[in-house]
Structure formats: structure tokens, C-alpha cells
Amino acid sequence: MFPDRLAEAAAEIGAALEAALAGKADQPVIHAMRYALQGGKRLRGFLVLESAALHGISRAAALPAAAAVEALHAYSLVHDDLPCMDDDDLRRGQPTVHVRWDEATAVLAGDALQTLAFALCCEPVLGPAERRLSLVAALAQASGAEGMVLGQALDIAAESAAAPLTLEEITALQAGKTGALIGFAAEAGAILAGADRGPLRAYAAALGLAFQIADDILDVEGDPEAAGKRLGKDAGAGKATFVSLLGLEGAKARAKDLVTIAELALAPYGAAAETLRDAARFAIARQS
Structure with a gap:
């Protein structure tokens, strides 16, 4: 079952991240x-x-890259939650880092998680140096001013814009803020194998957008306890979302269409990609 496979991978990745922090100084920033x-x-x-x-690379050989993308994602959440960004006080059912510690510690912890991600991408087990260099470059592009950071900047700018974003504009925003890191994750195996990234890039583009539409839907009709964060914040701020632009049923239909597109993109891999198809279905069925 897909949830079991996801939980098993999460445990392995968590152990890898804990190992990466083992032996570090007993300091607030490490605890954060x-x-x-x-x-x-x-x-x-x-x-x-x-x-x-999918490309014949063992779990052990890919694990540092999996841990890297999670460290990078964690950094982005820590910084997004700051008062100067989205100003959230709850994340995954717990106080956000700047609430649990302070803003300075949150900034530094996020910075350190980002650098940890790139260090993990350099682990020798990932393969030849040129492949690791390609992985680092791909993560930098996905997370920087052409990807996730750009998306967050556009999101902040939208809060003071004269008019709500159009569907085209919000699609571009979310392709960076949410989709870019999902794209890196889906393409990482092809990068490590030196293989064609085209099919996985198409898969990830559809998956990333479906994932964000599902988030917008959960923001409207989700359970705050299950989500582990405050909901309805975007609507309360008058921000354009896929739900506000497409309507609730229209957003659900669009998410389902994107899952179909993601599944079709995996056709070159045949049955070997069934778990990735399951991941696309999960993206719009989840409750958090």
C-alpha cells in the first residue's frame, strides 16, 4: 500500500537527517x-x-539526495513562517521555530538547513563527481531566484498588488514556490543516472501544480487539526488562489486532470513507475 511505502521512506529519510546532525554542538540552532x-x-x-x-539506483545510494531535498524544504518552511514572510505560529501541529525559540534562531536554523542540503548532495555514495555537481546545480536552480525563492517573492508582492493575480500569474507563482522543489525531487534519479529527464520533468510539472491546488482546497474545506496549521488564511487576506479563481469544484476537477497528465507522462517507464503514479493520486487525496 502506498501509505506504508511513504511511511517507510519517511523513516529512512528521518534517520539519515538525524545521522547528518549527529555529533553537532549542543546549541539552540542545532536543536532548532x-x-x-x-x-x-x-x-x-x-x-x-x-x-x-526507476533508473536502477539503490535506495542507499540515493538516500543523501532524498535527505537533502527534505532539509531544503524544512529551511523554506522555517523562513516562510517568519513574521516578515507568512507570519505563521503553527506548523505540523507544533509552534513554529521562531515561536519556539526566536526569530534570529529561526533565520540561522533555516540557513544551516539550506547549507546542509547542499552538503548532502556532495556525499560520495551518490556517484561520480560530475553527477553530484549536476545534482547541486539542479537543487540551486530549483530553490533559488529562478524557482522557490522567486515564487515566494511573487507571493509576497501579490499581497500589496492593486488587483488579485490572474490564473496564469498564480500558476507561474506556484510553479516556483511549490513546483520547483517537487520537480527537482522527481528528476533527481535521472540526474544521478545521467538519463533523460524529460518524462519526469513533465510528470513533476503536473504533480507540483496538482499538489498546490490540493493545498488550496484543503485551505477551504480541510480540518485544521489534521493539517497541523491554520487554514483559511489566504481567503481571509483576500489573496487569489486556485479555488477563488476556479471555484471549489473547478479546482478539484483541474487537480484530477493534472494527475491524469502526470500519470501519462510516465508512460515511457511502463509498470515500473506505478508507485510514482500512486504518489500523484496521493497528492490530491491527502488530508494535510
Whole structure:
């Protein structure tokens, strides 16, 4: 069953992250890093492991890359939650890092998680140096000013824009903020194998957008306790979302269409990609 496979991968990735922090100084910033890494579905790391398996790369050989994308994702959440960004006080059912410690510690913990991600991408077990370099470059592009950071910047700018974003604009925003890191995760196996990334890139583009639409739907009709965070914040702020632009039923239909597109993109891999198809279905069926 897919939930069992996801949980198994999450446990392995969590152990790898804990091992990466083992022996570090007994300092608040290290404790904050560990705290930020707790919980979560670890779907991005799971995508790394499954895309690697698709290319004949063992779980052990791909695990540092899976841990890397989760460390990078954790950093982004720590910083997004800050008062100068989204100003959230709850994440995964627990106080956010800046609430549990303070803003300075949250900034530093996020910075350290980001650098940890790139260090993990350099682990020799990942393969030849040129493949590891390609992985580092891909993660930098996905997470930086052409990807996740750009998406967050566009999101912040939208809060003070004269008019709500159009569907095209919000699609571009979320392709960076949410989709870019999912894209890296899905393509990581092909990068490590030196293989064609085209099919997985198409898969990830559809998956990332479906994932964000599902988030917007959960923001409207989800259970805050299950989600582990405040819901309805975007609507309360008057921000454009896929639900506000497409309507609730329209957003659900669009998410289902995107899952179909993601599944079709995996056709070159045949039955070997069935777990990745399951991941796409999970993206819009989850409750958190």
C-alpha cells in the first residue's frame, strides 16, 4: 500500500537527517534544526528515492539526495513562517521555530538547513563527481531566484498588488514556490543516472501544480487539526488562489486532470513507475 511505502521512506529519510546532525554542538540552532526536521510526509524525499529506483539506483545510494531535498524544504518552511514572510505560529501541529525559540534562531536554523542540503548532495555514495555537481546545480536552480525563492517573492508582492493575480500569474507563482522543489525531487534519479529527464520533468510539472491546488482546497474545506496549521488564511487576506479563481469544484476537477497528465507522462517507464503514479493520486487525496 502506498501509505506504508511513504511511511517507510519517511523513516529512512528521518534517520539519515538525524545521522547528518549527529555529533553537532549542543546549541539552540542545532536543536532548532532538529525540531524543524520533525514530522511531515517527506513526499519530496520519497520522489527522489522512487525516481532513483526507476533508473536502477539503490535506495542507499540515493538516500543523501532524498535527505537533502527534505532539509531544503524544512529551511523554506522555517523562513516562510517568519513574521516578515507568512507570519505563521503553527506548523505540523507544533509552534513554529521562531515561536519556539526566536526569530534570529529561526533565520540561522533555516540557513544551516539550506547549507546542509547542499552538503548532502556532495556525499560520495551518490556517484561520480560530475553527477553530484549536476545534482547541486539542479537543487540551486530549483530553490533559488529562478524557482522557490522567486515564487515566494511573487507571493509576497501579490499581497500589496492593486488587483488579485490572474490564473496564469498564480500558476507561474506556484510553479516556483511549490513546483520547483517537487520537480527537482522527481528528476533527481535521472540526474544521478545521467538519463533523460524529460518524462519526469513533465510528470513533476503536473504533480507540483496538482499538489498546490490540493493545498488550496484543503485551505477551504480541510480540518485544521489534521493539517497541523491554520487554514483559511489566504481567503481571509483576500489573496487569489486556485479555488477563488476556479471555484471549489473547478479546482478539484483541474487537480484530477493534472494527475491524469502526470500519470501519462510516465508512460515511457511502463509498470515500473506505478508507485510514482500512486504518489500523484496521493497528492490530491491527502488530508494535510
